Structures are given as C-alpha cells and as structure tokens.
Amino acid sequence: xxxxxxxxxxxxxxxxxxxxxxxxxxxxxxxxxxxxxxxxxxxxxxxxxxxxxxxxxxxxxxxxxxxxxxxxxxxxxxxxxxxxx
Numbered sequence: 001x002x003x004x005x006x007x008x009x010x011x012x013x014x015x016x017x018x019x020x021x022x023x024x025x026x027x028x029x030x031x032x033x034x035x036x037x038x039x040x041x042x043x044x045x046x047x048x049x050x051x052x053x054x055x056x057x058x059x060x061x062x063x064x065x066x067x068x069x070x071x072x073x074x075x076x077x078x079x080x081x082x083x084x085x
Contacts, residue, residue: 009034019033019034064079
C-alpha cells in the first residue's frame with residue numbers, strides 16, 4: 001500500500017500543456033511528473049534561519065530598558081547608543 005496522499009489541484013492551460021509535454025518526453029505519467037516538480041522546487045527553497053541568540057539579546061535589552069527609572073519628558077539614551085549594539 002502506498003503512503004501517497006491524494007490532492008486535487010488546479011493549473012493554468014499553459015501549465016497543462018507543459019505538463020503533458022514533459023510527461024510525454026520523459027515517458028511517464030503526468031501524475032509522476034507533478035511530485036518530481038514539487039520536489040525540485042522545494043529543494044531550491046531554503047527555510048529562513050532564525051538567530052535565537054539575537055532574539056535573546058534583544059529580549060535582555062528590552063528588559064534592561066524597562067527597569068530604568070522613568071523621567072517624564074526626557075530619554076536617558078542617545079540615538080548613537082542603538083547603533084553601538
């Protein structure tokens with residue numbers, strides 16, 4: 001028994017034409033071409049990398065700012081301070 005999952009998709013007429021041509025040229029069914037094309041496309045996509053350390057540092061920075069005493073109408077940091085981080 002196969003582990004394949006059935007999916008219903010809609011394609012443009014030009015895509016159908018290309019699908020038929022590729023399947024005929026490769027000597028396989030259209031149903032075999034579609035998963036191959038999906039695999040090819042997905043292999044070119046890389047998932048965005050999340051820099052957890054940067055997020056942790058940002059959270060610490062926010063915590064530190066939140067603990068500073070509040071001075072109404074005055075900020076206790078300079079714009080340049082943000083660029084030094």
